[in-house]
Amino acid sequence: MRFLKFFLCICLLLFVAGSTLGDESIEREEELYQDMLNLHRSDSGRYLIWHECGKRVKDQEGRADQYTKAILASIDDVGRKTGVYVDPKIVRAILFRESSDNECSIGKQEINWLSENLGHAPDKDDVIKHVKKWKGAYSEAKKYCRGKGTDTTECRRDHVRKNNSHYLGIKGWDIGAAQYRWPTRALSNRSVITPFGKVVTKIELEHLMDYEVIIHMLVEDLAKNYTFCKENHKHAIHSKWGFHVRYLEPEEGYWAHHHVGRHRWSEKYYNHIQRHLKRMVKMKSISSGKLAVSTR
Numbered sequence: 001m002r003f004l005k006f007f008l009c010i011c012l013l014l015f016v017a018g019s020t021l022g023d024e025s026i027e028r029e030e031e032l033y034q035d036m037l038n039l040h041r042s043d044s045g046r047y048l049i050w051h052e053c054g055k056r057v058k059d060q061e062g063r064a065d066q067y068t069k070a071i072l073a074s075i076d077d078v079g080r081k082t083g084v085y086v087d088p089k090i091v092r093a094i095l096f097r098e099s100s101d102n103e104c105s106i107g108k109q110e111i112n113w114l115s116e117n118l119g120h121a122p123d124k125d126d127v128i129k130h131v132k133k134w135k136g137a138y139s140e141a142k143k144y145c146r147g148k149g150t151d152t153t154e155c156r157r158d159h160v161r162k163n164n165s166h167y168l169g170i171k172g173w174d175i176g177a178a179q180y181r182w183p184t185r186a187l188s189n190r191s192v193i194t195p196f197g198k199v200v201t202k203i204e205l206e207h208l209m210d211y212e213v214i215i216h217m218l219v220e221d222l223a224k225n226y227t228f229c230k231e232n233h234k235h236a237i238h239s240k241w242g243f244h245v246r247y248l249e250p251e252e253g254y255w256a257h258h259h260v261g262r263h264r265w266s267e268k269y270y271n272h273i274q275r276h277l278k279r280m281v282k283m284k285s286i287s288s289g290k291l292a293v294s295t296r
Contacts, residue, residue, distance in 0.1 A: 029068060032088045036064035038283035039096045039276060045286035053104040054111075054121035067092075067101060070212050073195035074219040084223040090255045091219060093276040097269075098179040103211045106131060106173055113166065124209055131173055131205060135183070137164035175208040178218045178258070182208055192216055222255055228262050229254040235265050 037060065040050040050057040057063050071091050079085035099105035104124045114122045114130050122130070137160055145155035160168050175182045187203040194216045200207050207213045229235070230250040237245050237253075259269040 028088070029072060032071060032092060033064055033068040034284060034287070035089060035092050035280045036067050036101070037061070038280055038287060039092070040101075041283050041287065045283060050101065052102045054115075054123045054126070063101075067095070067211065067215070070194075070196075070215045071219070074216040077195040077216075078219045078223050082223045082227070084226050086219050086222045086226070087251075089277060089280065090222065090273070091215070093273045093280070094218065094255060094258055095177050095215075096276055097272055098174075099177045101177060103177045103209050103214065105177065105179065106175060128205060128209065131175070131182075133164070134167045134170060134173075137167050175205065176214045177211050178214045180208050180214065180217070190217075192220075218258070221258065225257040225262060226250055226254040229257070233265075235267075235270075237267060237270070 037048060040048050040060065042049065048060045050060050050063065052063070071088050075086050075088055075091070095101050104122075104127050105111075106127055110130070111122060111127075114126065118126060138156065140163070141156040141159035142152075144159050145152045148155055157168065172184075173182050174180070180187065182205060187208075190203050192198075192200045192203065192207075192213055194212050196212060198210075198212055200213055203213075203217075234247045235253045235256070236247050239245055253265070253270050255273065256266050256270040257264070260266045
């Protein structure tokens with residue numbers, strides 16, 4: 001009888017603990033889902049403005065749900081493997097800062113040029129063809145200039161200017177939702193396995209325009225950046241007059257390395273992300289009816 005009571009108590013505790021964890025998981029997902037939408041809201045909170053891959057997103061709630069699930073799944077997966085659980089709000093803010101959650105992003109200037117030349121807003125296939133044509137233009141110039149003299153750099157430049165002038169001066173691209181630089185040796189040597197079972201053995205251009213792959217790469221890199229910051233250096237913030245204010249704890253600013261690399265740090269980027277984090281809080285209040293008008 002005593003054993004039975006003990007067994008029932010244990011079952012009750014496990015049930016309560018499981019229910020609590022389940023509630024926390026649902027609350028965490030709902031909060032990030034709202035953050036995904038809120039950065040796309042107008043100042044009044046009434047309108048959602050979200051463009052991706054050349055057109056306005058029709059099912060914005062559904063798209064926000066896809067991003068939310070991908071972010072949380074990658075955070076949990078990387079956390080189990082490394083012990084570093086990245087703040088989902090940071091991932092969300094970076095994606096908005098880099099591309100406004102547009103997995104087809106290659107920069108506003110390039111998209112505008114491509115739109116004018118195509119006569120319509122470019123979709124993902126159009127963007128991929130455009131960037132691949134750039135790579136082909138320089139490969140063609142390299143082949144043409146082989147053996148034509150010592151100044152092959154000038155020869156290649158002239159060849160591109162005559163045949164593909166739009167690509168002149170472009171040395172690489174910032175691609176996708178998290179704006180990874182392409183092409184680089186680091187990406188070509190990198191493999192990714194997403195929590196949903198997508199296996200990529202070598203990162204190609206197309207993979208950088210896949211939100212699941214890019215989110216997992218971002219979370220992996222943020223976890224590595226946190227560990228690197230914790231073990232190697234500190235970051236300082238300054239007043240608008242340039243005076244040192246204080247040093248940041250690793251968790252307060254490790255994510256700024258995404259913009260400039262692990263061995264550098266950008267206070268400007270840190271401030272940009274901080275503004276997005278503050279706007280999430282503000283828009284949460286507006287969308288929940290706590291504020292009647294925008295305080296912008």
